[in-house]
Amino acid sequence: MAQMRSRPATAGGIPDEGIRPTVDGERLIAVFSALVEPLGRSLPPSTEVVLHDLSKLPNSIVAIHGDVTGRRVGDPATDLLLKKLHELSEDHIVGYETHLADGRRIRSSTMIIRDVTGQPVAALCLNSDLSVWESVQDIATSMLDLTGMRKPTQQAGEPRIVPAQASDEAEPEVFVTDVDQLASHLIRQAVSNVDVPVELMQKRHKVAVVRDLKDRGMFHLRDAIDMIATTLGVTRFTIYNYLNEIADEDAADSDDEPLQIGKEG
Template structure:
């Protein structure tokens, strides 16, 4: 099946450039080879996120793979660190056996369209406002998640570790064992251990040894292993 897989990757890669040229320049097309994670980008057209072939997957794609979530994700919103809003789609491509082999991602920069929408809305209300009227409350809009589009694995790893630590709301030097295990659990769920030297990087950030991280992983594994059920004792048949 490896021959089929490599052939599919070549076919998918050859589609990226013509697909990208047929779409507006505000849309980036990226192909990830899931077998090459984390440095999974094998073809790219466009520069919405500034990534190139050989760059790593995003934190969201890494988490998706780590969770075994191989469903398509269509039209989800995210935000770049510079504030630009994107509308993204991730399609999982499979071989003849149904095994996921690649992810084709479209990232559309919609910030220009949002600005035009605000301008049109402003121009639609040209009447002078009533100075005595109370200002209308702004509608609450859920913030789009900030997906990280790293240029190298170190940047991806630093982001994952930083986020996991921040979510504990406790400084590292004040963390107890349960906090550090929670950090490791979060990083495991988000695919951090798919990265090379992950254990060493996490150990350094938490101020523990790499053997401590392995112990935490063993404890987390034990949590997920169901305890064996004891067989009910057989009743003795009453003598007649």
Template sequence: MTEDPSLPQQQRQRRTLPPRATVDGERLIAVFAELVEPLGRALPASSEVVLHDLSKLPDSIVAVQGDVTGRRLGDPATDLLLERVADGDLDHQLGYETRLPDGRRMQSSTMIIRDVSGHPVAALCINTDISAWLEVRRIADAMIAGPIEEPQERVPMRSTRPDGPPSAESFPHDVDELAAHLVHAALMEAGIEVDQMKKEHKLRFVETLQSKGFFMLREAVDMTAAALGVSRFTIYNYLNELDARASTTADPLTTEKASDKPR
């Protein structure tokens, strides 16, 4: 899809992929890619190691060992990783719980790899299926001390599908699946049917998708327009309006001048 040349430069840059890794970053990605297989083999068979090249988002998987989530080379990032990249929140996240659509519970960790200048270039993720161990613990605790309470989730849980169990993260196998999940989640967050939405509802819907990194995906504007039943140019207008609002909020001089105006 070709971007509308009338779009502000800042907006066009926001929807492009992150810049290519530096020479040092590419070296780090190559080194860690070679380590994924031996690291995966050193871990229990219920574990999976995945390496994401952040410059290739959304189809960012460049190495994988294990079959916990069934993903392969060239598959996309999870919704959680995409959102963190879009938000600039790229710190290590260790030992958080996630669930797969079939109900299996996993313990996951995401480690961010940075080049010598501190630029994030890759994410190394380890997912371990802990369902069997939780069942063993449940049985042991029942025999020794009676039933125990379920542990509290470490992160807010979201649904991977309308009828599925909750999860902090979805593990799509292609971009279409990732896009469908993000659109569905945004519609659920909106809490209103599309045919009942007014402009402000639609703006919030677009803003939600923007915050999740949705506009890094190919054909994102067209998919958003189809979900809302509007034209792609309407979506461009919404994005421009959101950019203008953000710029006004971020510019203290603009805010100060606005406050000086007679009321």
């Protein structure tokens, strides 16, 4: 199991100056960039290979082969990748299922690449369009039915095998081609979870929105403070204060001293 590693952070786990480029990181990114196309050509055409340079967040895609999600070099990371970096969770998520906006099922894997110091520097992602295989399955099923070669029915007492499925409660990963789309999605999800119209929100509701956005990795995006402040109808300094309150609460829960963001004005 991958080890969790710490990184410089301000209050609430927000990266201090983001993920910085390193010499070994640049070397790794160059190596994996050169592998994206041959790896993509070795896989079925329904699979997309994507490499993210994490020092370039949010517009982190530096190499891509395939056209499953419609993204290009220079497009942003997904909401899942931002959240994964914020949580410092295990390095790899393999074979999870999500959906595209047009309803197609996608099976994805996300692998974090670290330099010699343990800092995350890149993410290699595979996205496979399952609709192609579903069509093949439908054809095969139809042919087996026509030839009378249906599978035997399950006999009493035999164990029932159920294929693994993604949790119904899990939010699907969102693939976007614009940072504003990503920011709007994150904010919309956080506000929706509070289930109170912004104009009727009290302070506790707005703090809950900020905490949710922090957990989603929203603060990896430039101008996140201003975007959230505009949505909630408060000043950017109020957002700083909310973050400090959240950091204090988290520190109290873990009996650690809170890390403070300097207040302005």
